[in-house]
Amino acid sequence: MWAPCYFAFQSYGYSLHVVDGLSMQPTFNPTGEPVRDRVVVERWRVRALALLGQVGRYSRGDVVLLRAPDRPGEYIIKRLVALEGDWLYVPGRVDVEKIPKGHCWVEGDNVALSADSRTRYGPVPLSLVEGRARVVFWPPWRSGRVAAGEPIGRLLVRNPRAISRARDDCS
Numbered sequence: 001m002w003a004p005c006y007f008a009f010q011s012y013g014y015s016l017h018v019v020d021g022l023s024m025q026p027t028f029n030p031t032g033e034p035v036r037d038r039v040v041v042e043r044w045r046v047r048a049l050a051l052l053g054q055v056g057r058y059s060r061g062d063v064v065l066l067r068a069p070d071r072p073g074e075y076i077i078k079r080l081v082a083l084e085g086d087w088l089y090v091p092g093r094v095d096v097e098k099i100p101k102g103h104c105w106v107e108g109d110n111v112a113l114s115a116d117s118r119t120r121y122g123p124v125p126l127s128l129v130e131g132r133a134r135v136v137f138w139p140p141w142r143s144g145r146v147a148a149g150e151p152i153g154r155l156l157v158r159n160p161r162a163i164s165r166a167r168d169d170c171s
Contacts, residue, residue, distance in 0.1 A: 014040055014041065014042055014043065015040075015065075015131070016038060016137075017038065017039055017041055017077070018037075018038050019036055019038070019039060020036060022110055022113045023078075023108030023113050023114035023115065023116070024063070024078070024109050025110040025113070026109065026110075027079075027109050027147070028136070030142075035138075037136050037138065037139070037142060038137055039136050039146065040133075041130070041131040042131050042132050043130060043131035058080055058083065060081065060083060061079065061080065061081075061148040061149045061150045062132050063077060063080075063132065063133040063148065064077070064078060064129050064131065064132055064133065065129070065130045065132070065133060066106065066124065067130065069121045069124055069128060075130070078107060078116055078117075079106065079107055079109060080104055080129075081105045081150065082097075082104065083099060083104050083105075084099050084100065084101045084102060084126070085098075085101070086099045086105070087099075088105055100123055102125060102127070103125055104123065104124055104126050105117045105123055106124055132146075133146045
């Protein structure tokens with residue numbers, strides 16, 4: 001009797017997820033200990049706004065849960081760096097990346113150990129994003145809100161031609 005209610009709550013309300021790996025250090029699993037962070041993911045707002053067709057579902061800097069683009073059935077947690085229509089300069093690349101309509105750019109906070117848009121996926125469809133990580137609830141000494149914020153070293157470009165001109169002037 002409770003199974004349908006539980007499934008609906010997990011799918012459309014809030015869900016609990018374990019954060020594996022070190023790609024989101026120091027936000028999650030900061031010490032690399034065997035105790036893994038567990039987070040509450042808010043799904044209802046993302047799904048409700050999607051049903052209404054509103055684009056303001058996500059903000060740059062949100063930590064999001066998404067289905068892995070290359071591994072069906074698996075979930076990953078990454079930071080949302082850029083949204084559709086943004087131009088993004090990625091250190092180590094020559095070109096400025098334009099995020100296509102219906103896509104976003106996600107990265108792990110630990111750039112050395114993260115498989116993300118920068119290293120593996122490129123722009124990711126927004127339809128893969130399932131919700132926002134809101135609270136760390138385990139381990140108890142790490143419990144608290146998940147802070148949103150833009151990663152250091154990423155530049156959202158307002159005028160991509162200015163970057164190209166500056167790069168040409170330096171050559």
